[in-house]
Amino acid sequence: MTENQVCTPSRDGLFGPFLFARGSDGTITRLAALIVAPEGAKVPELRAMGRDLVTPEKLATLFGRSYWRFDFDVPAIPDANYSFGNETCRVCAEMASDLHIGFVSCNGQEDGDLDRPLEDRNALWSDLADQHEKRPFSLLLHGGDQIYADGVWQCHADIRAWKKARRRQKLKTAFSDEMRDAVLKFYLDYYLTIYDQPQISHMLARVPSLMMWDDHDIFDGWGSH
Template sequence: MQHISSTADIIGPVLILDHTEERQLHLAALFIVPHGVPLPDVTTASGQAQSTRLASYSKAEIWAARFTLPTDQNSWYTWNGETFSVATDYANDLRIAYVSCNGEEHGDLEREGSERNAMWARLKEQHKTQPFGLLLHGGDQVYADEATHDHSLSEDWPEKLPRDPSRAELQDLHTHLREKFFERYASLYRSPEFAWIAARVPSLMQWDDHDICDGWGSLRRSRTYSPVGQTLFTVAREAFLVFQHASTADSLPGRFKDSQGHHLGWDIALPNLRIVAPDLRSERTRRDIMGPGGWNQIEATRDQTFEGRTFLMSSVPLLGPRLSLIEAIMVLIPQMQKYEDDLRDQWQSRAHRDSWRRMLRLMIDMCQQPNHNVTALSGEIHLATRATMRLKAGDEMHQLVASGIAHRAPPKVWARILGNLAWFGEAPLAQHPIRIRRIPGQRFRYVAERNYLILERQNEAWTASWDIESSGLSAPMQI
């Protein structure tokens, strides 16, 4: 294949798993292509892949090349003269990486690359030693909070809103936000540490608030349902589908549960493995974490017979300590009231107590299926930790939290406060107490260091370990 020199300006490929069917992985390779630059073909053992343009921005177009690879053997594809090996033998032993919080709220695009992406570089070296078959992204793949800056309608979002913006002003805001979201995704996807592994490991992504804006859904309705708020959500949703799923609203991959896209929950089944990712943002309100679509997805999942392991991706931790005490204190201290939305984001918020119990009952029902185990995967809190919920007959459901891959850790004192709060325990359901546990080798329940999670299946048994920035790789723990 002839090398085209101008392809040096193309960002990609970013490999995304669409769905599985009859022992075939349906994949998309995403490219960000400057205007006027030809896109070289993607080829596999089966031939040339079909490429489709997904979106156009002022500086580039977004393209996706779709192709299939087998699920019962390792495989490859080529692009622009380079061959990319892909560990697609999902029928046997398997390694999965789980990451979250790939950025920060302020100044993320100005951070020095090797510092920002140090954990991505570690993940790259892990893959070189023992390849990963999947890369799960648990939310906040981008931090888009600053996208609202530099426009008169959104400069002071969400504190101040214009009273009655015109259609022309809102269209101008729409254009401004689209370009700002593009800028953030392009910056992240071109970083060499991320780009190397993203081209070789199929990704599955679930969004959280910073993929839209800080606290989306936990902000007051006067903000989220305002013309500015709805414009922001529309742009963020388009960018989420284009850049994180290589799709558009009218061509969602088969793993999505609502073909109309009113909620963006998805699940996917592999040999003895199911990954379920409900959408905790599209239907969220200050009183509801999920709407009818999300609940229908989880209830349908509960009713399906499945043997093997289910990983439930809950972008905010499903098992956690009692937060009502902190919420009550915040109400009394004006300086802390600005953090109310952060706590309201959590399942454990007193505003979501009934929803939390409902979700936990569904998880217990799923855990009771024969020959079936459920493990929750979460991020969001910028700390590493784990938790368990007691089931019948002495069994436990595990939750593993890895956060963040690029977000710098909060002060250690915050981790200690949460650890002390967790000492009291929590039992939203009688006879099913929740406990925050220590990661093997750690002194405290919460670890204030950057981290990612490694899930490994060997001979049908699963283990989990955390790669923690200063502490190093934790000992494998059976789950």
């Protein structure tokens, strides 16, 4: 990785930008950038093509963090760009011709996912970045299992107890507000933990993403048992 190698570290508690594809008519490409910041913190400016100041929309404030979305347009050209704070990211926004698409899936493993050195865990992300440097991707298609969230079963004592209970007892157990908050916080924290890793955040800031779920995004086997 070379130009703008680290565009998205968690500076002062900031996460992102995480770039998403919103559509294109062949002339204009519509994008959205997600920024996560500490509650009450000033969010740096985002400008499209170095000039158009984008006003963000606050999506939510949860567990001490605010989630902001910047919706903006860029010309559908190979060398579009946007800036966030003092850093600029190039975006291949040409989507009218044959698309050069990067495909990713199964971003992790069930056991010990965060125990590995990041260089090993994210070796394929680094390879993807090298390919992007040589021939930029216009779209990053995520085929599911963006995270391996099986640790959700350990995020609260009542959830651990529910998982061990017999089926009849499970059906009688209410999903309390405390359990709901623990689950939501687990997912939010885990996504940020994974997406803030430099090999991943590098690509998520430069290539618009389009994502679908599989099972591990929720837990192993979701939808089948």
